[in-house]
Structure formats: C-alpha cells, structure tokens
Amino acid sequence: MGKHYMGMYIAKRILLMFLTLFIIMTMCFILVKLLPLPAVKEMGRDINLVLAKREKMGYNKPIMVQYFLFWKNILTEWDWGVGEQMYEGLVVWDVMIDKLPYTVLVNLYSILIAIPIGLAFGIFAALKKNKWQDHLISTLVMVFISVPSYVYAFIVQYFLCFKAGWFKLTMPSVSELGGTLLSGRVFVALIPAILSLGFGVVANLTRYTRAELSEVLTGDYMLLARTKGLTKAQAISRHAMRNAMVVILPMIISDFIGILGGSLIIENIFGIPGVGNLYINSINVRDYNFFMAMSVFYTFIGLASGIVMDVSYGLIDPRIRMGSKK
Amino acid sequence: MSEQKLGNIPEIPAEKFSFVNRDRTLRDEKLQTKPIGYFKDAWMRFTRNKSALVAFVLIIILVLFAIFVPIFSKYTVAFRDPYYHTVLPRNELFAGTGFWDGTSTGRINETRYLYLKSIGVETGRTVVTSKESYTNDDVKKTTMYIATVDTYLSVGYAFVNMRQSEFEAVMDYQNRTGIQVLYPLPRTIATTYINGNDGANFWYKLRDESAATKGDPDLDENGDFVPNYILSDNKEYAGYTSLRIAGDDGGEDGQSWYVYGRKNQSGVRVRVDYYEYFRYIYGQYPSFLFGTNVYGQDILTCLAAGARLSFLLAISVSLINFMIGACYGAIEGYYGGTVDIVMERISDILYDVPFMVVATLFQLHLAKTVGVLGSLLFAYVMTGWVGMAARVRTQFYRFKGHEYVLAARTLGASDRRLIFKHIFPNSLGTIVTGSVLAIPGVIFSESMLSYLHIINLETSSLTSIGTLLSGGQALLSTYPHVIFFPALFISILEISFNLFGNGLRDALNPSLRGAED
Numbered sequence: 001m002g003k004h005y006m007g008m009y010i011a012k013r014i015l016l017m018f019l020t021l022f023i024i025m026t027m028c029f030i031l032v033k034l035l036p037l038p039a040v041k042e043m044g045r046d047i048n049l050v051l052a053k054r055e056k057m058g059y060n061k062p063i064m065v066q067y068f069l070f071w072k073n074i075l076t077e078w079d080w081g082v083g084e085q086m087y088e089g090l091v092v093w094d095v096m097i098d099k100l101p102y103t104v105l106v107n108l109y110s111i112l113i114a115i116p117i118g119l120a121f122g123i124f125a126a127l128k129k130n131k132w133q134d135h136l137i138s139t140l141v142m143v144f145i146s147v148p149s150y151v152y153a154f155i156v157q158y159f160l161c162f163k164a165g166w167f168k169l170t171m172p173s174v175s176e177l178g179g180t181l182l183s184g185r186v187f188v189a190l191i192p193a194i195l196s197l198g199f200g201v202v203a204n205l206t207r208y209t210r211a212e213l214s215e216v217l218t219g220d221y222m223l224l225a226r227t228k229g230l231t232k233a234q235a236i237s238r239h240a241m242r243n244a245m246v247v248i249l250p251m252i253i254s255d256f257i258g259i260l261g262g263s264l265i266i267e268n269i270f271g272i273p274g275v276g277n278l279y280i281n282s283i284n285v286r287d288y289n290f291f292m293a294m295s296v297f298y299t300f301i302g303l304a305s306g307i308v309m310d311v312s313y314g315l316i317d318p319r320i321r322m323g324s325k326k
Numbered sequence: 327m328s329e330q331k332l333g334n335i336p337e338i339p340a341e342k343f344s345f346v347n348r349d350r351t352l353r354d355e356k357l358q359t360k361p362i363g364y365f366k367d368a369w370m371r372f373t374r375n376k377s378a379l380v381a382f383v384l385i386i387i388l389v390l391f392a393i394f395v396p397i398f399s400k401y402t403v404a405f406r407d408p409y410y411h412t413v414l415p416r417n418e419l420f421a422g423t424g425f426w427d428g429t430s431t432g433r434i435n436e437t438r439y440l441y442l443k444s445i446g447v448e449t450g451r452t453v454v455t456s457k458e459s460y461t462n463d464d465v466k467k468t469t470m471y472i473a474t475v476d477t478y479l480s481v482g483y484a485f486v487n488m489r490q491s492e493f494e495a496v497m498d499y500q501n502r503t504g505i506q507v508l509y510p511l512p513r514t515i516a517t518t519y520i521n522g523n524d525g526a527n528f529w530y531k532l533r534d535e536s537a538a539t540k541g542d543p544d545l546d547e548n549g550d551f552v553p554n555y556i557l558s559d560n561k562e563y564a565g566y567t568s569l570r571i572a573g574d575d576g577g578e579d580g581q582s583w584y585v586y587g588r589k590n591q592s593g594v595r596v597r598v599d600y601y602e603y604f605r606y607i608y609g610q611y612p613s614f615l616f617g618t619n620v621y622g623q624d625i626l627t628c629l630a631a632g633a634r635l636s637f638l639l640a641i642s643v644s645l646i647n648f649m650i651g652a653c654y655g656a657i658e659g660y661y662g663g664t665v666d667i668v669m670e671r672i673s674d675i676l677y678d679v680p681f682m683v684v685a686t687l688f689q690l691h692l693a694k695t696v697g698v699l700g701s702l703l704f705a706y707v708m709t710g711w712v713g714m715a716a717r718v719r720t721q722f723y724r725f726k727g728h729e730y731v732l733a734a735r736t737l738g739a740s741d742r743r744l745i746f747k748h749i750f751p752n753s754l755g756t757i758v759t760g761s762v763l764a765i766p767g768v769i770f771s772e773s774m775l776s777y778l779h780i781i782n783l784e785t786s787s788l789t790s791i792g793t794l795l796s797g798g799q800a801l802l803s804t805y806p807h808v809i810f811f812p813a814l815f816i817s818i819l820e821i822s823f824n825l826f827g828n829g830l831r832d833a834l835n836p837s838l839r840g841a842e843d
Contacts, residue, residue, distance in 0.1 A: 020678050023675050024675065024679050027679075031687045031691065032687070034691070035690055142377075142824060142828075146817070146821040146823075146824040146825075147817045147820060148770050148773070148774070148820060150774070150777065150813075151813045151817050154799065154802060154809055154813055157802055158802055162803040169802075169803065264774075265777065268777075269799065280778050284779060286690075291686070298680040298682065298683065299678060299679065299683070
C-alpha cells in the first residue's frame with residue numbers, strides 16, 4: 001500500500017509542478033511581451049536569421065497569437081528561439097546546454113567536498129555537545145552561514161588568486177586550459193569558485209547534522225544499543241547516523257539543486273561561463289528569448305528541488321507519510 | 327480498631343469550642359514576588375543569551391552608523407574628487423604609524439621614486455616617508471625601492487581653470503593666511519601630457535620631454551631637480567600679486583619672474599597645490615577614514631548612505647510583508663477548507679517564482695513610473711509575504727482548536743475578535759521572529775542584485791552596498807580597501823541579524839521557558 005501511495009503522491013506532485021510552471025510561464029511571457037522589443041543589432045552576423053525567427057514567432061501579431069505560437073514551437077520542436085542581442089542567431093537551448101556543465105560541475109564539486117567535512121564537523125559537535133568544542137563549532141557555523149557567499153569569493157580571490165598566485169583571477173576558458181571538461185586542470189581552475197561556494201554548504205551541513213544527531217543521541221534505543229554491548233562508535237554508526245540521515249540526506253539533495261540557482265554571483269565573480277552568467281547577461285543586454293528560457297529553467301529547478309526533497313523524505317523513511325489524510 | 331480509638335476520646339464540652347475565623351474573611355496570601363508576564367519572561371531570557379545581546383548591541387551600532395554618519399560626515403555621496411580617487415584609509419589618530427594613516431608600502435622603481443620625491447620639493451612635504459633601496463638583479467641591475475608613500479600627498483599639483491573672481495579670492499586667501507596655494511606654471515602646461523596630473527607635477531627638467539613621459543628627471547650635478555618654470559619679465563603676469571615661492575627672486579637680471587597664472591577665455595589657468603587647494607575649498611585637509619573609491623567618493627559616507635538605504639528597504643519590506651502575510655495567513659488558517667485550498671494555491675505559485683525573475687520584470691516594467699527603489703520594493707512584497715503567511719497559517723491551525731478559543735466562541739466572540747484578540751497574540755513570537763529574520767535576507771539579495779547591476783540604485787546622491795562592492799571588486803588586487811569596508815560591514819550585519827533573530831526566536835518561544843536552567 002505504501003508503495004502505491006508513494007507513486008500516486010509523486011504523480012500528483014509532478015502534475016501540480018507542471019501546472020505551476022505553466023502559470024508562471026504564462027505570466028512571465030505576457031509581462032515580457034508587454035515590454036518594447038529591442039531592435040536587432042545591425043552588427044549581428046545572422047541578422048536575417050534572427051528576423052526570420054521573429055517572423056516565425058509572430059512578432060507583429062497580437063500577444064495571444066504569439067503566446068499560442070510560443071507553446072507550439074516549444075511543444076512541437078522544442079524551439080525556444082534564437083539569441084537576438086547576444087549569441088546572435090544561435091539557438092537558445094543549445095547555448096544553455098553548452099553552459100550548463102560548468103554550473104553543474106562547480107556545484108557538484110563543492111557539494112562533494114563539503115559533504116564529508118560538514119558531516120565530520122557535525123558529528124564531532126554533536127558528540128561534544130555543550131563542551132567548548134561544540135560551542136566553537138556552533139559559533140563558527142553561525143558566522144559562516146551568515147556571511148554572504150560573495151564575501152568568501154572576494155577573500156578567496158584576493159588571498160589565493162592574487163596574493164598567493166595559485167589560481168588565475170578569473171577562470172580561463174577550457175580550450176586555453178587544454179584537456180576536457182572533466183580533466184584535472186579544469187577542476188584546478190574551478191577551485192576558487194568551489195571554495196567560495198563550499199563554505200556555506202559546509203556550515204549548513206554541520207548545523208543540520210549536529211542538530212539531528214544530538215536529538216537522535218538522546219533516544220532510548222541508543223541506550224538500549226549501548227546496554228546490549230555495542231561500543232559507542234558502533235552504536236553511533238549503526239543506529240544514530242542512520243536515523244539522522246533521514247533528515248540530512250534530503251537536505252543534501254535539495255541543497256545541490258538549490259545551489260544550481262544560487263551560484264549566480266560566484267560565476268560572475270570568477271568568470272565561469274555557466275548558466276548563471278548567461279542569465280545575468282541576458283538581463284543586462286535585454287535578450288528576452290534567453291531571459292524567458294532561463295527564467296523557466298530556474299523556476300523548474302526550484303520546483304523540482306521541492307519535490308525531490310519531499311519525496312526523498314518518504315523514500316528514506318517509511319514512517320513519514322506525506323499528504324496522508326488524517 | 328479505629329472504632330475503639332474513637333471511643334476512647336473523652337467528651338469535650340461544647341463551650342470549649344470557639345470560632346477561629348468568624349469575623350475575618352479569608353484570602354490567599356498575597357504573592358511576595360511580582361508576576362512574570364510573557365514579554366518580561368522573554369526579555370529576561372533574551373538578556374541571558376549573551377551572543378544575542380551582543381548582536382543586538384551591534385545592530386543598534388550599525389543602525390546608528392547608518393543614520394548619523396551621513397549627517398555628520400564632512401562629505402556627501404555626491405562628493406566626487408577627480409584627484410583623490412582610491413586614496414587609502416586615513417585615521418588622524420594613527421598618523422605616522424604606517425597603519426591606517428593613508429600610506430602604502432610597496433616596491434617602486436627609480437623613476438617613480440624621483441617623481442614622488444619631486445612633488446614634495448616645492449612644498450617641503452615628505453611624500454615618501456621611508457624608503458629602502460635594493461638592487462633588482464632580474465632587470466639589468468636597476469635600483470628599486472621599498473617605499474612608504476603618503477597617498478594623499480602623492481597627488482601633488484593640478485591645473486585648474488578659475489574665473490577671475492575666484493582667482494582673486496585665492497590670492498586674497500594666500501595673503502590673509504600666508505599659505506601658498508598657487509604655484510608657478512611649469513613649461514609642461516601644454517594639455518597633451520598624460521601622466522603627472524596632465525603634466526602639472528613636472529615642474530622640473532625632464533629627460534624625456536614627450537607627452538607620454540613618466541617624469542624621469544634631468545638632474546643637475548648635485549642630484550637636484552632643475553626647475554623648469556615659465557619665466558616672464560612682468561612680475562605681475564596675469565594680475566598675480568600674491569605670495570611667491572622661494573627662489574622666485576627675479577633672477578640675476580631681475581627680469582625673470584615665475585608665472586603663476588595664464589589668462590584664457592574663461593578666466594585664469596593656474597597650477598595649485600591640490601592638498602592646500604582642497605583645504606581652501608572644503609575648509610580642511612583631505613582625510614578619508616575608509617579611503618575613497620575609483621570615483622573619488624568617500625567610502626565611509628557612501629557605505630553609511632548605502633546601509634541607510636538597505637535598512638530602510640529591508641524594514642519597510644519586512645513591515646509590509648508582516649501585514650499582508652499576517653492577514654492572509656490568518657484568514658487561511660482560521661477558515662480552513664476551500665478558502666484555505668484556493669488561497670494556498672495562489673501563494674504556492676507566487677512562492678515558486680524565482681525572485682530574480684520578479685525583480686527583473688518589475689524593474690523593466692515599473693522603474694520608469696515608480697522609480698528603481700519603488701519597483702524593487704514591489705518585487706520584494708510580491709513574493710516576500712508568502713513565507714510569513716505560511717508561518718501564520720500554521721500557528722492558526724495549531725491554536726484554533728484549543729479549548730480557550732472554543733470557550734471564547736461560546737461566549738459569543740466574533741471571528742474578528744477571535745482572530746485578533748485570541749489567536750494572533752499567541753503566534754506573535756513566531757511572526758516577529760520571522761519578520762526580523764527576513765531583514766538580513768532582503769539586505770543580502772538587494773546587495774546581490776545591485777552588485778550584478780540588475781538593479782541600478784546608483785544616482786548622484788544615492789548608492790547601495792552592492793554598487794560599492796562591485797566597484798571594489800574591479801580594484802580588488804590593486805586597492806583592496808575599496809571592497810574591504812563594505813564587505814566587512816555587510817558580514818557583521820548578516821551575522822548580527824542572524825544571531826539576534828535566533829535569540830529572539832528562543833526568547834519568544836514560551837515552551838523553552840526554564841528549559842535552559
């Protein structure tokens with residue numbers, strides 16, 4: 001029954017998600033279309049292509065017709081238009097897919113590095129609860145959570161990139177670095193950004209782990225585990241951590257999806273050619289095709305992270321039954 | 327057994343009994359201590375939380391900073407000085423210590439050293455306060471210096487165009503105070519010079535006379551600078567009748583006087599000692615506690631003005647969201663059912679719109695009609711109240727089934743009375759905490775948006791922390807002080823607000839009463 005219920009729940013959530021996405025897209029589309037359309041730059045190499053594309057999207061027709069064409073293009077050809085003010089003539093979707101790996105990489109690396117550190121600090125603090133080690137870690141966590149991520153970026157950029165000279169101030173392109181996207185050189189070039197993002201993630205993870213674990217540690221079953229002869233380490237790794245993970249793991253998953261949208265400013269500071277930079281550029285040069293597609297992308301990311309978080313709670317812990325009617 | 331015992335009691339005559347409390351009314355003993363109410367208890371527990379208290383004090387200091395610094399500052403946001411840009415922070419208390427006194431220590435080459443030295447020769451000031459020479463073996467064994475340079479004095483001289491009246495006022499000032507502001511014109515007054523403030527600093531003979539010269543001097547046999555002023559046989563050339571610098575004695579023939587001004591269409595073109603000229607205009611020597619940025623704006627004033635803007639924005643957003651969210655959440659939570667479902671759908675959708683999208687669209691649509699700040703405020707309010715509404719809704723669900731609410735309803739209390747008199751005060755703690763904790767979020771995202779230039783709050787008299795940060799980021803490697811103070815400010819602000827908010831949350835949560843002891 002549980003499995004069936006879960007399936008229904010997921011289906012319902014996904015359906016709702018698309019409904020929400022549809023409404024937000026509609027509002028967004030209308031608001032964008034009400035804005036004056038910037039002229040196509042003469043310097044663009046594919047000015048005719050852009051004009052033809054505009055024709056196809058019905059630029060001179062009423063907004064309702066444009067709206068219909070917009071959906072038609074997306075649903076039949078997955079066509080989000082072409083770049084008009086930047087990447088002139090290039091297909092918006094292709095450019096986005098081109099940029100996405102950088103953003104994913106930065107976030108993936110920083111999460112992967114942050115998980116062991118954050119867990120270790122959190123466990124340590126929980127075990128030393130209310131001792132000076134715990135107070136120290138909790139204070140630092142408070143500081144690291146509060147300080148805005150761009151401040152870390154400035155610190156990293158000044159001390160590691162400029163003073164120590166270990167990295168370039170901004171990231172060189174992959175072709176300059178040589179090697180592929182997944183190569184070590186690219187990883188090294190991304191380190192400043194990874195570090196800047198990582199501080200906050202580590203602090204967040206430490207806080208959650210400490211809170212969860214210290215609550216779990218007071219449970220009666222921990223006493224039982226010790227009574228039946230398990231060592232402290234055994235009891236913690238086999239019983240406490242498992243239960244604490246119920247809360248921590250969904251948090252990690254949603255954190256990953258969440259910072260996909262949150263690395264905008266870090267990408268900007270370190271010149272990482274990811275989707276965040278693309279989005280900011282599209283706003284600054286008023287390229288509405290890019291803006292529309294990217295807005296949908298970020299909305300989708302936000303919606304998906306919510307679903308993943310809720311569903312993973314249920315998958316990991318059968319006791320939690322979401323949406324169950326009383 | 328007990329019956330036997332009872333039987334043993336001797337009979338007591340009735341008159342032996344007397345009333346103890348016949349004439350007195352009995353009351354409970356009056357409480358010796360004062361009752362501790364909700365807020366008093368909250369305050370007591372809040373003050374016991376040391377970190378929250380410190381954070382609270384810090385916030386007050388930051389707010390006072392934002393309010394009073396722009397009022398009492400010697401400079402305004404609109405103040406821009408073309409010559410004192412990116413000068414280092416200077417605190418008069420630290421003068422001469424090498425720390426926070428407007429000096430920078432670094433490696434400079436011979437040309438740069440002589441250039442800086444020359445600036446001090448005419449005025450008798452020491453621009454290079456200490457130096458240590460060493461030989462650079464990498465580059466053809468050139469002499470290099472590790473020198474401490476006063477960034478305020480290293481500005482030197484500037485060519486200024488004055489109206490005739492102004493020129494006379496400066497001369498009058500010179501005569502009155504005995505302070506030399508105007509200095510003789512060098513032969514480099516041609517406007518084509520690129521370095522040394524358009525050539526104003528090259529008062530000496532140059533080895534390279536081209537317009538792109540870096541000021542390499544042609545020294546005499548004693549290693550001194552050779553003056554290279556324009557000379558005239560007219561002592562009062564351009565009507566100059568005021569102080570003359572040392573050595574300006576008419577030369578051997580008594581016909582070679584230095585020239586202090588040259589007439590042009592608008593008035594007089596003169597060469598001023600910018601340090602003194604600044605004092606002549608503003609009444610004091612230049613001194614910037616936090617230094618200046620690339621536009622020559624005082625960072626201290628700009629930061630305080632930006633902070634003021636951020637605080638104002640964040641507090642108004644928080645208040646508006648508080649009101650909208652509280653009403654919306656109260657209606658949702660109190661009525662429940664269909665009303666709740668419909669209203670939840672609406673707020674869900676609003677909640678899922680990324681703030682970046684809202685801010686951008688509002689900016690594009692509304693900035694022309696209601697201004698940048700207005701549209702930003704709208705954008706925050708548009709999505710910001712949802713979180714507050716959700717919080718209030720939960721509280722209402724929690725309290726509306728309680729017995730005391732039922733009792734009030736039975737006594738005939740109206741919906742409005744139930745909501746505002748009975749349920750709302752109970753959820754006040756959560757709501758207030760939510761409002762306070764929303765403030766750092768607003769300040770952070772405002773600084774991020776203006777940093778990314780998605781919103782532009784920069785006008786002649788307005789600035790924001792994000793704008794300062796982005797200006798400083800461009801100079802991060804050369805002038806880190808430009809970014810240091812805004813970044814430090816916003817970090818302290820965020821930390822204190824979070825600590826304060828957490829302390830407030832614990833203090834206003836009655837279930838934690840006595841839990842810490």
